[in-house]
Amino acid sequence: MGKAVLxxxxxxHDSAAALIQDGKIIAAAQEERFTRKKHDxxxxxxxxxxxxxxxxxxxNSLECVVFYDKPFIKFERLLETxxxxxxxxxxxxxxxxxxxxxxxxxMKSVVQKQLKLIGxxxxxxxxxxxxxxxxxxxxxxPSPFDEAAILTIDGVGEWTTTAISHGKGNQITILxxxxxxxxxxxxxxxxTYYCGFRVNSGEYKLMGLAPYGIPGSERVENFRKLxxxxxxxxxxxxSLLLNMKYxxxxxxxxxxxxxxxxxxxGIPRRSEESEITQPYMDMALxxxxxxxxxxxxLAATAKQLCGCKNLVMAxxxxxxxxxxxxxxxxxxxxxxxIQPAAGDAGGALGAALAAWYQYLDHERVADPDDSxxxxxxxxxxxxxxxxxxxxxxxxxxxxxxxxxxxAKHTAELINSGKVIGWFQGRMEFGPRALGNRSIIxxxxxxxxxKKMNLKxxxxxxxxxxxxxxxxxxxxxxxxxxxxSPYMLLVMPVLAGRxxxxxxxxxxxxxxxxxxxxxxxVPAITHIDYSARVQTVSKSTNERFWKVISEFKxxxxxxxxxxxxxxxxxxxxxxxxxDAFRCFMNTEIDYLVLNNFVFDKTELDYLKDEFAxxxxxxxx
Amino acid sequence: xxxxKELWQxxxxxxxxxxxxxxxxxxxxxxxxxxxxxxxxxxxxxxxF
Numbered sequence: 001m002g003k004a005v006l007x008x009x010x011x012x013h014d015s016a017a018a019l020i021q022d023g024k025i026i027a028a029a030q031e032e033r034f035t036r037k038k039h040d041x042x043x044x045x046x047x048x049x050x051x052x053x054x055x056x057x058x059x060n061s062l063e064c065v066v067f068y069d070k071p072f073i074k075f076e077r078l079l080e081t082x083x084x085x086x087x088x089x090x091x092x093x094x095x096x097x098x099x100x101x102x103x104x105x106x107m108k109s110v111v112q113k114q115l116k117l118i119g120x121x122x123x124x125x126x127x128x129x130x131x132x133x134x135x136x137x138x139x140x141x142p143s144p145f146d147e148a149a150i151l152t153i154d155g156v157g158e159w160t161t162t163a164i165s166h167g168k169g170n171q172i173t174i175l176x177x178x179x180x181x182x183x184x185x186x187x188x189x190x191x192t193y194y195c196g197f198r199v200n201s202g203e204y205k206l207m208g209l210a211p212y213g214i215p216g217s218e219r220v221e222n223f224r225k226l227x228x229x230x231x232x233x234x235x236x237x238x239s240l241l242l243n244m245k246y247x248x249x250x251x252x253x254x255x256x257x258x259x260x261x262x263x264x265x266g267i268p269r270r271s272e273e274s275e276i277t278q279p280y281m282d283m284a285l286x287x288x289x290x291x292x293x294x295x296x297x298l299a300a301t302a303k304q305l306c307g308c309k310n311l312v313m314a315x316x317x318x319x320x321x322x323x324x325x326x327x328x329x330x331x332x333x334x335x336x337x338i339q340p341a342a343g344d345a346g347g348a349l350g351a352a353l354a355a356w357y358q359y360l361d362h363e364r365v366a367d368p369d370d371s372x373x374x375x376x377x378x379x380x381x382x383x384x385x386x387x388x389x390x391x392x393x394x395x396x397x398x399x400x401x402x403x404x405x406x407a408k409h410t411a412e413l414i415n416s417g418k419v420i421g422w423f424q425g426r427m428e429f430g431p432r433a434l435g436n437r438s439i440i441x442x443x444x445x446x447x448x449x450k451k452m453n454l455k456x457x458x459x460x461x462x463x464x465x466x467x468x469x470x471x472x473x474x475x476x477x478x479x480x481x482x483x484s485p486y487m488l489l490v491m492p493v494l495a496g497r498x499x500x501x502x503x504x505x506x507x508x509x510x511x512x513x514x515x516x517x518x519x520x521v522p523a524i525t526h527i528d529y530s531a532r533v534q535t536v537s538k539s540t541n542e543r544f545w546k547v548i549s550e551f552k553x554x555x556x557x558x559x560x561x562x563x564x565x566x567x568x569x570x571x572x573x574x575x576x577x578d579a580f581r582c583f584m585n586t587e588i589d590y591l592v593l594n595n596f597v598f599d600k601t602e603l604d605y606l607k608d609e610f611a612x613x614x615x616x617x618x619x
Numbered sequence: 620x621x622x623x624k625e626l627w628q629x630x631x632x633x634x635x636x637x638x639x640x641x642x643x644x645x646x647x648x649x650x651x652x653x654x655x656x657x658x659x660x661x662x663x664x665x666x667x668f
Contacts (some may be wrong), residue, residue: 072629079641101649106622 003376004057005360006048007352008111009134009344010069011104013039013200015049016345018377018429019055020352023362025142027054028377028429028495030345033574038619040571041199043114044348050379051528053119059120066355068347069131071107074157075100077180081250089251090458129354130279131170131347132165132315136351139314140167141357141364142371151298154315154343155185155200162239162298162315168356170364175305176478179248182242184294185317187232190247193255195280196270201619206284207322208463209276211528212513214506219278223286224266232290238297274619276462276510288322293321299332303523314325314350318342318488319431321532325490328480329344339374340486341430349429374540375486378427379478379574386576393606395580398597403543406595411550414442414560418589419456421565423579424543428572432487433564434534435468435544437572437586439522441561443467448523450515455587459568463508464532467524470548470558471535477521477559478533487534487562493518493525506609508591523561534562569616584610 003020009016010031018028032038036047052058078100082093103110108126115124116572129137130421135152150172161183164176189199192206213220219555228234233241246261248254250358262268267279287496299311311333317323317341328336339346357364390397400406410420430436439456441448445464453461466487469477474484478491497519507514507573519525526532552558567586573579576593583598584607591598630636 071627073633076629076633076635076638081639083641097645101645108625109622 003063004055004061005356006065007064007068007348007350007355008044008048009348009351010043010512011041011107011528012344013041014345015044015047016341016348016350017044017051018349019051020356021055021057022354023364025349025371025373025377027051028341028349029379029427030429030571032571033378033427036571036574036578038569038571038616043110045114045118048115049118053588054379058124059115059118060124060227062124063360064127064355065111065115066108066123066127066129066351067111068129068134068344068351070128071104072157073130075105077159078158081180085251086477089219092251092253095253112593127355127359128552129351132160132163132177133174133354133358134347134350134598135314136163136165136172136174136343136350137339137354137357138346139312139318139337140165140172141170141337141353142349142367143167143310143312144366144368144370145310145312145335145337146366148310148312148337149302149308149309150310151297151302151318152315153184153298153313153317155181155189156180161185164298164305166308167312170362172354172358173185176284176301178239181244181247182240182289184240186247186249186255187240187242187317188287188291188317188320190249190255194258194261194269195284196272196274196276198272198619199255203316204319205460205463207288207320208526209281209284210288210322211526211530212281212462212510213288214278214282215285215528216301217506219282220286221288223265223283227286230264233291234294234297236297237301238294238299239477240294256356257422262617263520275404281510290612291317291320292323292326296326296330296332297306297319299327299330303332305387309584310337311335312337312339312537314342314346314442315341316343319486321490324488324532325530328482328489337370338486338488339430340372340428340432340434340488342488343431346430353355363619369539369592372486375428375430375432375434376426376541377429380426381594382578383594383596386447386596389580390596392610395598395606396602398599400597403595404546405548406592406597407543407550409597410547410590411554411606413590414440414551415554417442417445417447419452419587420446420562421583421588421591422544422547422581423543423565423573423576423591423593427574429462430486432534433562433572434485434487434510435536435541435562437565437574438468438544439565440468440547443524443559443561444555444557446517450524451587452561452563454617457563457567462514464466464526465524465561465563466532467521467535467559468536468544468548468562470552471537472544473552473558474535483537484533484537485537485540487532490530493521493529497521498525498529519562521557521559524559567616569619579612581614585614
């Protein structure tokens with residue numbers, strides 16, 4: 001039995017656990033998938049138990065446990081911030097301090113106590129890595145590079161909000177840091193808040209909304225100018241200073257000063273669930289452009305400081321795949337690799353890897369395909385377990401002993417306009433479903449975006465869908481000849497596939513623009529002719545690859561829609577029974593669980609039974 | 620005890636001794652909260668924090 005290190009992220013947002021053994025990533029999972037509470041921030045007891053089970057060890061066999069940030073330094077930041085802004089921030093102080101005094105400051109004993117509950121009897125070392133070192137380690141150590149520049153950008157860790165580091169062999173050296181309150185992540189979150197979305201979960205909605213802004217329009221340009229003149233002072237190296245007169249996050253309970261923003265931008269804060277009008281779309285575009293510009297400057301600085309040809313990225317802002325696409329397009333680096341669990345969940349993995357390589361000084365040999373194993377690091381379920389579920393409710397199904405037959409059958413269903421719940425193998429680690437917990441459909445079908453958003457995901461209709469494309473066919477759909485296995489690069493759709501926009505396109509409302517057929521794969525072509533691409537390779541996910549290949553044989557298109565298997569507000573499904581419940585409560589037509597196929601038309605009589613307690617609060 | 624040792628090390632390494640009085644006062648309140656939970660003065664403490 002090899003040496004094992006457990007990494008934990010918890011108590012902020014998106015708790016997770018990851019386990020490495022002899023340097024190999026054995027398992028990683030987010031707690032939300034087990035508790036069914038989106039962005040669960042509690043102690044990841046279920047995720048830890050799963051990781052230990054997957055490794056076949058108990059808690060006493062661990063060499064050490066690593067927490068993904070340093071609570072004392074975070075507490076220092078809190079106290080210094082309140083001190084600096086006093087007497088402002090008293091209410092926020094009163095809200096924050098009890099939690100710290102009760103739990104967060106005593107993290108070591110909290111972790112020890114929780115581990116005891118799951119079977120730890122001996123005393124093992126509990127280590128704490130710096131937040132941005134955890135992100136940097138999650139980006140560099142699993143990457144396919146021996147040496148790389150590392151860019152980590154998020155809201156805030158202890159003090160650091162952005163860091164440029166250099167990774168070589170088994171060591172990471174932090175070269176430059178930007179400190180709180182000056183943060184690109186928090187700037188973007190402030191706009192997320194102002195445009196009526198939830199902070200820490202609505203940022204990707206703002207990113208999806210940005211292309212509805214009218215590029216080059218007077219309002220977008222004006223917003224952009226106002227951002228640079230009043231909100232943020234960006235320096236040539238990408239470092240920035242926020243004008244704290246306009247922000248409230250340091251000491252208040254909201255992200256920004258609403259009345260000052262209303263005066264500056266001339267529009268009030270949009271209330272949640274209200275109609276999204278053009279000024280908010282223009283605002284989303286303006287902040288996306290500013291973010292792109294800052295991230296590009298940071299990437300150039302990272303190149304200059306490290307002199308490396310490769311870049312790796314992590315941190316919440318690294319999930320902004322539009323900015324990532326811009327870095328690729330600029331060609332600052334030869335190769336880019338982004339940690340699929342770039343947010344705080346990935347911090348658990350980074351913490352474990354940082355301890356393994358930096359602290360325990362183990363040798364590192366970079367895996368040319370990366371060592372994330374396609375991010376399929378979560379639990380899987382056998383046919384036997386699925387059979388038990390079926391037998392309990394006597395559910396009609398069809399079993400395909402040969403997977404090739406199942407792949408053909410699924411491809412035929414997709415081609416006939418059906419939407420498939422696709423549940424196979426190990427669950428993905430990170431926010432994206434990459435073909436094991438996915439809903440898939442025909443990207444050529446012009447009705448598919450509307451159907452999937454409104455009748456299956458129950459989410460805002462403006463939101464785009466991502467394509468899963470056969471890795472070898474990427475050039476048929478996008479001009480970039482690169483891999484994007486983790487759906488973290490936005491690329492333009494090949495011009496030859498796109499339809500010309502009518503002259504009055506930008507004057508129409510959001511729905512007329514949304515439902516305009518933009519290309520021959522309209523369901524995955526966003527309004528600005530871009531797509532958030534996932535390339536699927538035979539070596540990392542053979543089953544998903546086979547289905548798309550069969551679809552290509554039928555249609556000539558090696559591409560399908562791939563969206564996460566969940567409804568709005570629900571974590572991505574974790575178990576077959578989660579998948580079945582989601583299937584029964586949406587308009588998904590067929591469910592494929594391993595080699596079992598369920599047809600909705602045969603299951604109407606079960607609808608009421610599975611509808612019980614199926615409600616999630618909007619995210 | 621281990622916590623106090625680690626806290627002292629932290630202040631030393633970070634050279635943040637000026638935070639010490641603040642932390643002591645806060646920990647003092649924390650102790651009061653712990654020891655008086657359910658007692659007659661608890662409501663008074665909870666209104667402060």
